[in-house]
Amino acid sequence: MVHFSKKSTLTSMNPTFSPRVEFLGSGDEYVVTNQSATNDLISGHSNRHHEVIMQAESLSAQAIAQAEVPWSGLTPKPAIVKAAAPHRSPIYLTALVVAPCYLLYSMISTSFSTNLPIISSALSVDVSQAQWIIHTELIVCCGFSAIVPKLSERLGLNKIFISGAFLFALVTFLMGFLSINYVSVLILRIISSIGLAMMLALANTMAYFMSPKGDLSIILTIANICTPIGQIISSFLSGWIAYASKWQYMYILIGSLSAIHATYSVVLCPNFSATRGVKFDTIGVFLMTASITLLIFSLSASTVSVPWWGVTICFILAVALFVIFIFWNKKWCKNPLFPPAAFNKSVLLNMSALCMTSALGFGERFFLPYMVVTLYGYSRLANGGFLVIGGAMSIIFSPLFSLSAKRVVSRLMLMILSLIFLVLMLIEAFFLQLSIAIPIVFSNLCVICFIGCLITIQITAVTNTPAVYIPILGSLNTIMLNFGHSLGVTAAVTAQNIFARITDVPDTNLPGWNTDPDAKTAYGLSLTFGILSCISFSIALFLLAIFMGVLKSDRGKLGFSERRLSKTKHFSENINNSGEMIEVQEYNTSFTAQSAIASLFQPKFI
Structure with a gap:
């Protein structure tokens, strides 16, 4: 009995x-x-x-x-758990709140990458110096995203999300009028990145709490599709607007779209209660931000003529500060940014895979406009048309990746996609000078693999994480996505610049530079070298997938094994x-x- x-x-x-x-x-x-x-x-x-x-x-x-773990030792506290009962918003309403966050993030990031030569010329600075407009977003998003979970716990999830959306919309809109010099652009970029961090870090969290668990994978799939769509729209419009009028006008458009999103989010977002007495770890934020800043500077130092010993010192300091941050967060801090209970081997592998995927996708995609416009001499309008192909294919294939998440274990899916990505990049890199069709076809196929990896990683992470850790997961998602983006672009550009400097590639901004066949060939080889630098991210993603575990809910899926399950590090x-x-x-x-x-x-x- x-x-x-x-x-x-x-x-x-x-x-x-x-x-x-x-x-x-x-x-x-x-x-x-x-x-x-x-x-x-x-x-x-x-x-x-x-x-x-x-x-x-x-x-x-x-x-x-x-020993019993009290709620005071966990982050976030019971207020967020009380909100975990699904609000059961319709899929289209949840998508209207969540998906534009990824769309706007992709649009503003791509606009700076696409127009970087034009922006550097308009601001009278070198391209290497103008790159810090891009790196600023990473640094601010990583630093501020770390405190967003506790900030949302203290003031309310919906309040922080909506405040970030309005801040990003306002400052991005003003960027179209106040971007008169390099300093003003940096200041506006820093402030807008704060709003972007508040909005992007809570996007998946809002999806988790607004939709029933059965619809969550659909919402995440729609959100991930918006990343290449934003790249396509921004690449097409930003280049055309910059050549037709002024590059600043693109940010008026992005700011206006963001204002519309922020306005209707006030109505659609449910209200979440706040928890008083939440404390912030200022020292942890400083250590993490300083470490990331020094790391990005050391990786991009070759483009600003920093001596090798300066690069070495910056890299060592970056690693040292990151190690100190880990010990500070795990052992010494009373109110850590990331509670140790939210981490295990599986979480670390999953977030590392997201970082490598972001670096791989954004790094490889960075060179396509240069191949189409600079190497082959096509117009910006034609470049935008070629990019539409990848976006259309992503929309078609994304439901298949969402379905595969229910039929195939994530580690096996990532292994397959990383190997396919590797083969596609090798073909694109070595044969890009044969025909314009080679980079267009294979780069767009790489976009499909990129979206497949994002969908696989995020669906697996969000749907199998306890509700108490969902805001932490959203923060980590933003940090890894931004860090991977900057890491991939920095590594690719650095490799391409090193090869261009060694082989004396002429300045492509000069008229008639491509009249010399040898100069054109040398420039094509520098692009090849830049793409090949992303191979390391594909290999790293494959190795991470090998060591990943499986879920109990994966029984019956392709790639599941009880032996792998027994070795998986689970949540306590x-x-x-x-x-x-x-x-x-x-x-x-x-x-x-x-x-x-x-x-x-x-x-x-x-």
Whole structure:
């Protein structure tokens, strides 16, 4: 005879209950159960009874030996868990809130990359100096995204999201009128990046809390499709606007679109409660921001004629500050930016894979406008038309990647896509001077692989992370996406500049530079060298996928193995251990219902 507490009985006896997280009562605690296993316990099923009890005893002993983790040690606190009950907004309304964040981010990033030579000439600075307009976004987004989860916890998730959207819209709009010199552009870029960080870091979090779990993969797929669409629109319009009138006018357009998004988000976003007394780790933000700044400077120093010893010092300082940040966040800080409980081996592998995917996709894509416009002499309008091909193919193939996430384990999908990406890049790099069709076709195929990797990683991460860590995951997503973007572009441009300097490639801004066949060939080889620098990111992504784990929910999918599951590092217990007891008289065993049954069947992160 088995005696359950009232809460456990209601949870286990519900015939519609599925093995996922259920939020009970006030939302401050949740229990995970499994229908068949609980029925086996109740009925005394001969095939399962002894096995389940023995596992429960073992897990009960572990739970008793493990110190209880109070909510004060977790981030975010119960206010965000109370909001975890789905608001069940329709898919199209949730997409209207979430998807434009990725669209606007991609548009403003691509506009600076596309018009960088024009901007540097208009501001009377070198291209290497103008690149810091791009790097500024990374530094600010990484630093500010780290405090966004606690800021949203303290003031309310929807308030921070909407404030960031309005800030980004206003400053980006003003950039079209006030960008008169290099300093003003940098200042406006810093402020707009703060708003972008607030909006982008909470995009996936809003998707998680606004939509039912069954629709979450669809929302994330739509959001990821917006990244190449933003690249296409921005590459097409920013170049055309810059040549037809002024490059600043593109930011008036982006600011206006962002203002529309921010305005209707006020109505569509649900209200989230705030938690008082949340503290921020200022030292941690400084250490992480300084480390990223020095790392980007050391990687791009070859383009600004910094001596080798200066580059070495900056790189060593960047690594040292990052190591100090890790120890500070893990052991020394009382209110860490990223609570250690939110991390395990699987989370680190997943976020590293996202960084490599971002570096790979943005680094390879960076050179396509230069191949079309500079190497082959096509117009900016034609370049935009070629980019539309990749966007259309991404829209067509994205539903297939969303479906594959339900049929194939993520590690196997990433291994396949990274190898395909590698082959496509090699063909594009070595044969780009044969015909304009080579870079157009293979670069657009690379975009499809890029979107497939993004969809696979983000669906796996968001749908299998406990609700208490979703804002942390959104912050990490923004940091890794931005860091990978800057890392990929910096590595590719640095490699291309080094080769161009060694082979004396002429200035492509000079009229008639391509009349010399040798000069044109040398420039093409420099582009080849730049693309080949991205191969390391593809190899790194493949190696990361090899070491990734699998989920219990992956049983039946292609690529699943029990051996891989047994080696996977899962999240620790995320329950309150309230001490509710069940008693099994046949074996004279007592243990807590939460720690025993929940431990056996809780969904695991990769």
